[in-house]
Amino acid sequence: MIKVGVIGSTGYAGQQLVWLLNNHKNVEIVFLSSHSYANKAYTKVYPQYRQFNENICIDMESALSKLDDIDLLFLALPHGKTFEITKKAIDKNVRVIDLSADLRLKSQSEYEKWYKLRHKLPKEIKNAVYGLCELNREKIKTTKLLANPGCYPTASILSLAPLVFNKLIEPSSIIIDAKSGVSGAGRKANLSTLYGECNESLKAYKVSSHRHTPEIEQELSKFTDKDITLSFTPHLVPMNRGILATSYAKLTKKVNEEDIFNLYNKFYKDEYFIRIIKDLPETRFVKGTNICDISLRVDIRTKRVIIVSAIDNLIKGAAGQAVQNMNIMFDFNENEGLNLLSMLP
Amino acid sequence: MIKVGVIGSTGYAGQQLVWLLNNHKNVEIVFLSSHSYANKAYTKVYPQYRQFNENICIDMESALSKLDDIDLLFLALPHGKTFEITKKAIDKNVRVIDLSADLRLKSQSEYEKWYKLRHKLPKEIKNAVYGLCELNREKIKTTKLLANPGCYPTASILSLAPLVFNKLIEPSSIIIDAKSGVSGAGRKANLSTLYGECNESLKAYKVSSHRHTPEIEQELSKFTDKDITLSFTPHLVPMNRGILATSYAKLTKKVNEEDIFNLYNKFYKDEYFIRIIKDLPETRFVKGTNICDISLRVDIRTKRVIIVSAIDNLIKGAAGQAVQNMNIMFDFNENEGLNLLSMLP
């Protein structure tokens, strides 16, 4: 049993994390912190927790004073807001899982270019481990500072890594066309995410300029000897949850579909949360789970391979992967608290 | 550990039942039966079960031949289709939980009037116990034949029982205006439940003629000395799950809101699945759970009380209550496998 605190517990990702931790048999929640709802009952913000969680949200200052009481700190804050608290946790020797983007990019200058703000913990960047569990498990085990991957990068990297690693595709040909449910935009009172503005509509946004692009490039580049530059386009879809990533790449040689399936199965052998499937993924089949479904098609007409992956953006794309990382870091069963089957319809 | 079979396992209620049983620590699923998908893998119908359930659906005949292997049979069939299988289960001394309407009404003639078909097990009607757990727990414990309540009746009866029992409302004044998500219409290829026909629209249906009406009247009448006749109107709402029942009744005397809240709290004292709340219920807060949220308002202008209750139609309104009934019948913890917290958004 470990003791944990959650800072940023009332955003959608933070709440999903509380939902998972609340039901995790090796975890005791010591505190839930919230900037907007300090001193309010968690059930005032999320009434469904009545009789499940009686915490009162505390503010950042109180959270800091409780660092000595915990083994692990989860940060579910916007980027740029974590530096001070992360520093204090490090000083206190508390392990940190940071769901924000602040420790994901290994290059300070790339961070500052894409996020347009100064990075205040440049020395910690190299200590942080990028927590895409299936691809980085060994380093995750021992790290004190874990950078939890973004939602789009999780779906994208998992679906492309086997091909890059096996040099089956031309790296410069990669295009990722990704689609997300509205919860990805967070729980802020914005006009653009009002029901009346999102429902019954579809759009692309931040075309060729989304901040998850360098994160995907960085991690895929690890599987090859040259830097990968790719196209990434996010879209907003009128549904609560789910990411579907459709990726395209040119094959480097003639290879049939069956062989590529075999290669994926081998690459992800024994991975509990990766399902390589023949049918095309649908987000509903992973909704509410930590699973990533992946399928693919070889198009012999164009010599391309098209890979489709589906995750729940708030679980495998955020809070679920954070719990999976915790399980690895603390040597729990990796699927403890994550043995979730999607509920239909 | 008990052994169970499920007949009608591929409808929405049947699948929800499989979802719950799959995760229930006292249950082994011996067979899943399906008329439409006999001899097909359950994962062919519901791909999300990959790696969670490897059953092949069997047909009714095979199911019958396995009655000796099970302790409990769940029937998730349309009304009128259960008589033969129920009879055989009784003969084999297998306990039955019937999710259809076939054993709910105590009067054969009422059944035949509302359902417009002959009842073929009239002698078993009186042996069947109406399984609204919170109101009928003692009888449920020992029954061999359980009639699992309908979704609308569950939300309606739970919200009105304390008032009828305490004689605080005029029985003839009761009006129930209920609203359901589309999954309540089942998983059949009908024009009327196509996405394009339901989405972005709202309607009332079967006004003053819905078959759940006599079921609600029968059960509420048990709390008083005269037969209750009431108005019940169902509506179809563009969402997957959830029932909200808004009920109206004339108060028999002057009483303040606080007193009625107290009375509800007393009536449902220690009930794990009933939450009496001050804020008005929203279906999202009970989605994916076996909980019924209830609140109320006294309108002094009209001397009425308005009660609002919310359930998940497929869980507390069907499969979850079936599992709760099983837990009671087999003396498991009543919330075993049902300790579910709704996932938002």
Next chain:
Amino acid sequence: MIKVGVIGSTGYAGQQLVWLLNNHKNVEIVFLSSHSYANKAYTKVYPQYRQFNENICIDMESALSKLDDIDLLFLALPHGKTFEITKKAIDKNVRVIDLSADLRLKSQSEYEKWYKLRHKLPKEIKNAVYGLCELNREKIKTTKLLANPGCYPTASILSLAPLVFNKLIEPSSIIIDAKSGVSGAGRKANLSTLYGECNESLKAYKVSSHRHTPEIEQELSKFTDKDITLSFTPHLVPMNRGILATSYAKLTKKVNEEDIFNLYNKFYKDEYFIRIIKDLPETRFVKGTNICDISLRVDIRTKRVIIVSAIDNLIKGAAGQAVQNMNIMFDFNENEGLNLLSMLP
């Protein structure tokens, strides 16, 4: 051809009004005013107007300076914000159609009780005509000050007026259970109307305390000799548009369904925007139109009549009725610019 100005043109009702006026052959739009978007192109707020409307939004002050240039002023402001501008329009002899609630209630004290603010134009209350077109056409023709009805009152009053007028129901027995799409909550950056908070959920709100209640009571009371007090419950439904009102009342005498249908047909004879139909209304069949569909059922078991009506909350419930009122006031064809057929799916 008349000249009009619209104040509050960028809210959902205001925009719907612009949409209708833009296509009205007797109208020239002189200005669009907006508090939040002053000096911005209308197409910046609503990009679909590109090539349809090239207006730049002006602020209130500029709008006031243009009162001399118009024949009619539409106000689509929140309640409490109209007093000053209405006063100035009256002084300039400009006719006013006010879509807010500020002139709907005939009793200053009722207004102040329900809206919890001082009414600053108490003398104008009696001059204002309540613009439910079908019921008040003669007075509308000549008024200079028109109070455009609320969305819920429009659906409710139209569906109950024939019964009250014919003394077929007990006034004290009236219960209106109404359901609205999310656009009814307006276009404000509120947490409660975020996509993630409304989608896939259903709730009742302001039970027995909604401000449209006295408006419905006031107008229905005109058809009888005593004041009507009734129950009104609004609900929020996950769809963009539409109101469905399900109303219940006790019949004063035995009467069959057919007779009541005849009575409705007679009451609304020759009304272009009222369709008395045998099938139950669905909001999709009136979406995007100025039509109110009405059907009913007599429940002989409970001696009640249940009436179901459907409108588009932004059209017949707001902007469409405002245009219909304009057509009556300026002696245009009553359905000019409103000859709209709903687009499915």
Next chain:
Amino acid sequence: MIKVGVIGSTGYAGQQLVWLLNNHKNVEIVFLSSHSYANKAYTKVYPQYRQFNENICIDMESALSKLDDIDLLFLALPHGKTFEITKKAIDKNVRVIDLSADLRLKSQSEYEKWYKLRHKLPKEIKNAVYGLCELNREKIKTTKLLANPGCYPTASILSLAPLVFNKLIEPSSIIIDAKSGVSGAGRKANLSTLYGECNESLKAYKVSSHRHTPEIEQELSKFTDKDITLSFTPHLVPMNRGILATSYAKLTKKVNEEDIFNLYNKFYKDEYFIRIIKDLPETRFVKGTNICDISLRVDIRTKRVIIVSAIDNLIKGAAGQAVQNMNIMFDFNENEGLNLLSMLP
């Protein structure tokens, strides 16, 4: 005023066509034909047409007998079902607008390969004109046999033609990732388009095998000297209407975004239904209209151009373009009956 008949009038595209024709001042509808609803009132199928259209659907045989009474026949049938009726119309010298795929592909063998059925009018293929209005206007004017484009091809071809024509992209690099609302799947009682199966989910389908692929390739190839082979992936999105096509291609030379915008503006100069916009398109802004919104971004990192286009799949993608074609063929104003502004929200 011309006289028209519609065969297949009760599918979603057929109904959208009736909706448009009903309001077209140069058109008289002589008959509506429907296989499934012969001899039923059109209002029985689509109740919103009450008081707007009093037609009784007729069967195919009756339709054939009325060919002498019409100037133009619209076919809104599934592919493979048009051959006989088209032949008879040709024989009677009645002009035909065929919304099916039967006359779109110029190669009989391509048709038979992709549609897996014999083409029974091979000689008529070359007489048919592909009716993408903006690109083929001159030929449309005089044709007797018009092949109305598919929904995906309309959005795709319009967004890529200026680039192919100007040789700014490598033809072999084109990838089209398209997303459609559920109405694109038609109005058939299929399990896969039930509300409960589509809502809150997203999927790709027919990856690299969709029948609209050769149609897009054929039409884009006309703008260059070699055959284009491209990747096309359709997706199903939980909304009623709309197509968003996100297309990717490698630039053949260094060119800045502004120059490409200029080129698009020039290419589509004076086109009423094409809007080249700086902001990224959203389907809601073209919903209910015949407009195609197009924007683009140059990604200097990858030397690609990304083009995003949005249409209403049932209007510009089907019935609206059919009416636009009719307007061209009969020398009406090209936007007659199509001057539609999207209604929000």
